[in-house]
Amino acid sequence: MDSNSFKIYSSTAELPETWDRVAVNNAFLQTPYLKVLEDSAPTNMECFYIGIFENTELIGVALAQYLDLNKLESFGERDKCIKKAIRNFVFKNFASHTLFLGNNMITGQNGYAFSKEMNFECISKLLIECSEAIVAYFKKKKITIHIVSFKDFYQECAVELKKNDFSTVYEFNAQPNMIFELHPDWKTNEDYVASFSKKYRDQYKRARKKCEEIEVKELSLEDIQLREKRIYELYHYVAQNAPFNTFFLAENHFSTFKKQLKEELRFCGYFLDGKLVGFHTLLLNGEVLETYFLGYDEHIQKEKMLYLNMLYNMTKYGIENQFKKIIFGRTALEIKSSIGAQPIFMSGFIYHTNKYVNKYIGFIFKNLEPELIWQQRHPFK
Structure with a gap:
């Protein structure tokens, strides 16, 4: 673990030449897609590309996205209810600056890739350290990140992350993939x-x-x-x-x-x-x-x-x-x-940077996330 380090890039032009070789199995982490984000990302989004090194060799790549919800025209107009109004107020006032480790625009485990076998102790430590580095970057710019979310892990990965540095981070399950x-x-x-x-x-x-x-x-x-x-x-x-x-x-x-x-x-x-x-x-x-x-x-x-x-x-x-x-x-x-x-159920992890608010993150999340009731269909003979 001591030989591992990371570097955060804000432009695809800065990425190491071997980036796509590491991301070979996931198009959502390869430079053509990252250039799409760079050239046509949502107006309230800023992307960061994370290179993970073993000594001087690039062995891992990851994506992070910062969202400024103050710039959003609407959180969605379908649901007309008191809960929606409360949710929108909370997000605007207590979660308007959000950092995602992963890709908030798509569903699936597309946040990171490695070119070699990595244990989850190492992965969890690196993800937490990367998030802390980006939070510190925004702090220098006088922007307080409210929410940090690690997005979309299949159940077997979530279980392993929870055994390590994610043990104290609130785990949530949104709609299935x-x-x-x-x-x-x-x-x-x-x-x-x-x-x-x-x-x-x-x-x-x-x-x-x-x-x-x-x-x-x-x-x-x-x-x-x-x-x-x-x-x-x-x-x-x-x-x-x-x-x-x-x-x-x-x-x-x-x-x-x-x-x-x-x-x-x-x-x-x-x-x-x-x-x-x-x-x-x-x-x-x-x-x-x-x-x-x-x-x-x-x-x-x-x-x-x-x-x-x-x-x-x-x-x-x-x-x-x-x-x-x-x-x-x-x-x-x-x-x-x-x-x-x-x-297929997936997990995410989330914490609030305010320690007092973070104590109640589970309660807040459960009350803002609408309960999903649906009937699974079985179309085959």
């Missing part, structure tokens, strides 16, 4: 549909019939740039109607993403009478297909069952291109389970 492990026997979309029980096969046929007038096209960089304003309108509607938000994407995010990731990002547009009424995006991450942001016209979505058809189309792409699994992320848990995704 919906992951679809694709059956190796499915070679075509027809194989997938044939595996449904009658109820869900009928649902599939009904949804497809509703969407017959919709034309689905993959968009190039030029197509995305031409429709940037409309794309943002569709994204923004969905984002604003989420139960809770800590950021909104920049308007040029999708064109910047396509420019950097090229064929690794698939952008599918949904057109009705020549007008863009929805879109979904997919990131090709090795053998894993990652769903990214989407958007749609509210009225077309209801009439044409657009969201459900998007889920079917993403699954079809995953099967036909022989991906092992699809990461569908959080939210809309029930409808995602109806197409075959399973809930």
Whole structure:
């Protein structure tokens, strides 16, 4: 452990040459994606890239994100209730400066990667030390970080972290990550549909019939740039109607993403009478297909069952291109389970830098996080 050190970078231009070799198994930690964050991050976000060294050799990489919630136009408009008003007041006044170790924009264990086997005693110590260094950096700038959160760990990792330096940090479980492990026997979309029980096969046929007038096209960089304003309108509607938000994407995010990731990002547009009424995006991450942001016209979505058809189309792409699994992320848990995704529970860790407030972090978190009630569907025979 004594030979390990870390360095925090604020620009991708400063990153060591071997960065992508260490991050080879995770596209969300490789420089093309980090450049997307650098060039089109949400206006209230600042990113930090952490290099972890053994002597002088880079052996680990990590991502941290600072969010200034004072700059946010809205925390989300879907829920209209007293709890939402209280939650918004608390966040504005006691948690407006938040530091995430990990990626707050996506779901999954995408916060760090190592090129060699590392024990969790070492990992937990490094993550805590990195967070403390960034908190100190902001303190010098007269900015007090209120909340520090370590985001998204699969259960086996969370258990190990809890045995070490995370033992005194409050562990929380948010909505599960919906992951679809694709059956190796499915070679075509027809194989997938044939595996449904009658109820869900009928649902599939009904949804497809509703969407017959919709034309689905993959968009190039030029197509995305031409429709940037409309794309943002569709994204923004969905984002604003989420139960809770800590950021909104920049308007040029999708064109910047396509420019950097090229064929690794698939952008599918949904057109009705020549007008863009929805879109979904997919990131090709090795053998894993990652769903990214989407958007749609509210009225077309209801009439044409657009969201459900998007889920079917993403699954079809995953099967036909022989991906092992699809990461569908959080939210809309029930409808995602109806197409075959399973809930995988993940943990996060969080603390408040004010020791008095931190004593009650568990109580505060439980009362601000709405209880999620949903019914898991089982679509297969």
